[in-house]
Amino acid sequence: MLEVHSLSKSYGNKTIIQDISFTVQPTEIVGLVGENGAGKSTLLSILATLLKPTKGTIALENLNYLSHRKLLREKIGFVPQDIAIWDNFTVEENMIFFEKLSWKNKNNKELRQLCLSMNLDKWKEPVKNLSGGMKRKLNLAISLIHDPELLLLDEPTAGIDLKSRKEIGSYLKSLATEHEKMIIYTSHDMDEITSICDRVLCIGQDAFYQNLLESSGKPLLAF
Numbered sequence: 303m304l305e306v307h308s309l310s311k312s313y314g315n316k317t318i319i320q321d322i323s324f325t326v327q328p329t330e331i332v333g334l335v336g337e338n339g340a341g342k343s344t345l346l347s348i349l350a351t352l353l354k355p356t357k358g359t360i361a362l363e364n365l366n367y368l369s370h371r372k373l374l375r376e377k378i379g380f381v382p383q384d385i386a387i388w389d390n391f392t393v394e395e396n397m398i399f400f401e402k403l404s405w406k407n408k409n410n411k412e413l414r415q416l417c418l419s420m421n422l423d424k425w426k427e428p429v430k431n432l433s434g435g436m437k438r439k440l441n442l443a444i445s446l447i448h449d450p451e452l453l454l455l456d457e458p459t460a461g462i463d464l465k466s467r468k469e470i471g472s473y474l475k476s477l478a479t480e481h482e483k484m485i486i487y488t489s490h491d492m493d494e495i496t497s498i499c500d501r502v503l504c505i506g507q508d509a510f511y512q513n514l515l516e517s518s519g520k521p522l523l524a525f
């Protein structure tokens with residue numbers, strides 16, 4: 303379980319995140335929404351151990367973020383907004399490269415299967431020849447090489463077509479339910495959020511998002 307208690311983040315005297323508390327259980331997909339600048343990426347970076355909060359506590363599987371950063375990184379997969387893969391390498395070469403950097407060993411067959419499970423079949427294709435949707439799928443596959451318990455996805459479907467969105471959505475659902483992962487997912491697409499996520503976390507006190515989500519009937523936490 304991920305437990306976030308009274309979390310705040312400020313830059314100087316500018317408060318970005320104020321007093322957020324929530325939990326995420328294995329098998330749950332939690333949507334994170336809010337207007338531009340509300341602090342969604344900041345929250346994900348904190349949960350990914352890349353940024354320190356100003357106040358509050360976080361624990362993943364009872365491991366406190368203050369004292370177990372290294373161990374926690376083995377349990378977390380993070381897909382930032384910007385695609386971070388090698389353009390001149392093939393899909394295969396990218397997967398092998400990132401496998402070498404990861405904590406878990408996976409053979410070539412397992413790496414290929416990981417890509418195939420999200421319908422990414424261009425194994426020998428240089429990344430520069432892939433579509434935006436395929437690059438996003440590869441980025442997601444890379445974040446899963448080390449079998450993380452908690453998966454943090456910052457707009458993983460931004461700018462990609464409906465078919466790829468649906469494929470990524472159903473893959474994430476199966477990942478959560480069948481492999482008992484915890485997933486936190488940001489998107490500006492409300493239809494996607496309501497169809498994929500079990501609960502929604504709305505930050506930034508934005509009445510527009512809160513009204514939209516309340517009418518969808520999804521359990522909503524607003525800060």
Ligand SMILES: Nc1ncnc2c1ncn2[C@@H]1O[C@H](COP(=O)(O)OP(=O)(O)OP(=O)(O)O)[C@@H](O)[C@H]1O
Binds near residue numbers: 313338339340341343
């Ligand atoms: N290093 C920093 N120093 C000062 N302010 C920062 C820093 N990083 C982010 N911010 C500010 O924090 C706020 C939240 O940014 P963040 O990127 O988390 O928002 P977001 O909700 O992810 O936005 P978007 O939907 O546009 O991706 C913004 O006002 C941003 O300018």
